[in-house]
Amino acid sequence: MLAVFGSTKHRSSRVDQDPVLQALVEADVPVAVVFGKSWLLHVREVLKATPDENLTMISETIEYLRGHGMRVIFDAEHFFDGWKDSPDYALSVLRAARSSGAETLVLCDTNGGTLPSELFEIVKNVKSAVNGPIGIHAHNDSGCATANSLLAVEAGVRHVQGTFIGLGERCGNADLVQLIPSLTLKMGFKTLKDGDPERLKRLTEIARFISSVTGFHMLPNHPYVGRNAFAHKGGVHIDAMMKHPRTYEHIDPTLVGNERILSVSEYAGRSALMDLARRLGLSLSKEELTAVTAEVKRLEASGYHLEPAEATVTLLLLKHMGLYRELFDVKNWWVESVNIGRKISRAILTIAVDGDIVTATGEGVGPVHALDEAIRSGISVRFPALRDVSLTDYKVYVVDSKEGTAAYVRVFTEFTWRGRSWVTTHVSNNIVEASLAAIIDGYRYLLLALEPGLLNNR
Numbered sequence: 069m070l071a072v073f074g075s076t077k078h079r080s081s082r083v084d085q086d087p088v089l090q091a092l093v094e095a096d097v098p099v100a101v102v103f104g105k106s107w108l109l110h111v112r113e114v115l116k117a118t119p120d121e122n123l124t125m126i127s128e129t130i131e132y133l134r135g136h137g138m139r140v141i142f143d144a145e146h147f148f149d150g151w152k153d154s155p156d157y158a159l160s161v162l163r164a165a166r167s168s169g170a171e172t173l174v175l176c177d178t179n180g181g182t183l184p185s186e187l188f189e190i191v192k193n194v195k196s197a198v199n200g201p202i203g204i205h206a207h208n209d210s211g212c213a214t215a216n217s218l219l220a221v222e223a224g225v226r227h228v229q230g231t232f233i234g235l236g237e238r239c240g241n242a243d244l245v246q247l248i249p250s251l252t253l254k255m256g257f258k259t260l261k262d263g264d265p266e267r268l269k270r271l272t273e274i275a276r277f278i279s280s281v282t283g284f285h286m287l288p289n290h291p292y293v294g295r296n297a298f299a300h301k302g303g304v305h306i307d308a309m310m311k312h313p314r315t316y317e318h319i320d321p322t323l324v325g326n327e328r329i330l331s332v333s334e335y336a337g338r339s340a341l342m343d344l345a346r347r348l349g350l351s352l353s354k355e356e357l358t359a360v361t362a363e364v365k366r367l368e369a370s371g372y373h374l375e376p377a378e379a380t381v382t383l384l385l386l387k388h389m390g391l392y393r394e395l396f397d398v399k400n401w402w403v404e405s406v407n408i409g410r411k412i413s414r415a416i417l418t419i420a421v422d423g424d425i426v427t428a429t430g431e432g433v434g435p436v437h438a439l440d441e442a443i444r445s446g447i448s449v450r451f452p453a454l455r456d457v458s459l460t461d462y463k464v465y466v467v468d469s470k471e472g473t474a475a476y477v478r479v480f481t482e483f484t485w486r487g488r489s490w491v492t493t494h495v496s497n498n499i500v501e502a503s504l505a506a507i508i509d510g511y512r513y514l515l516l517a518l519e520p521g522l523l524n525n526r
Contacts, residue, residue, distance in 0.1 A: 071099035107150030130168035142170035180209025203227030272325035
């Protein structure tokens, strides 16, 4: 259900002439969420109003919106700071809102500085003093927004406000990606329409989509939905996981649309490679497993870090199993960056595609961008799926700093395509070469994943 959000009326305005209230009414949606001050510091120093004037502003605003047929949720801004300053006044704000027709009173930790133990006690006190539904709105400035929201529910709250992946000003708001499964799977509440568990299985997909369209990077260790949320690396961990998943997982990852990953690294052993092959629909022979394991150890000893780059390991598996097919190959490349009143980079590539030799050019803000543009222009006619690929993350790490600017670097590239995401890596003492190789492997991985019957069409 859609709601509009705005403030209480201005101290000097009549409700029927206040521009904010007029906009709320004209939005023509059934619910209005309005915030008002509950901390005397804000009332006096920000609104320049008396405590009684603030209560009047709250009451008149809610009554006006209710008179226009709207349901009203009242956000008591800075409530916890207001309570610590004057519990009596903070409660008087809630009572004024309730008596004016607000159906839910939301306690806002606007500064995000309230710790879980004190928040729990304050919410319990409010519940005993005020009748009707109570809500929570927590900011994350102390790193406690999600914990505070869960404890507020334990204290009796039944309306929780938050944002997906914790988006919000400063340190963000309570993260719905963490709250929804915690409330549903661990506390037994119905947080989804019709209580349909299939909806929860879209959580990872939706969180990653929101991350991609907002440009707000979601860390791999993001709870529930991060790429590493159910990834296991150490040999002891993986051995236990193979015997029983509950040994190192607090929930089944499929319940939130995520997946279990046994990360491939020099420490993970053969079990991780066998698990990856199984998930890809491949069957490794003993000889192939031995060869791939040796290659993983060799690469990691030379500076690679394969744990985050499952797509690179997948290509390695395919090559050792004789299933790899070279769909295109960059034979040579040339790139230059100049400053001629504006900074620009240009690239020329020679690419072999299905027996043909293609010369492609690209222009970008830097050498890697220019090379990427040249690759796409050269092969997207043959492989149109590449037109929809986005490079969503690009990281460079120095492997050994002793050589200074001539040091080997490790490049990671992350791609997304129609809800899928994958990571490749490459190491070189030439940053452009490492970047280009990682990008090329990223495109090769997608094209091979789309081959009928290969990689379970992942």
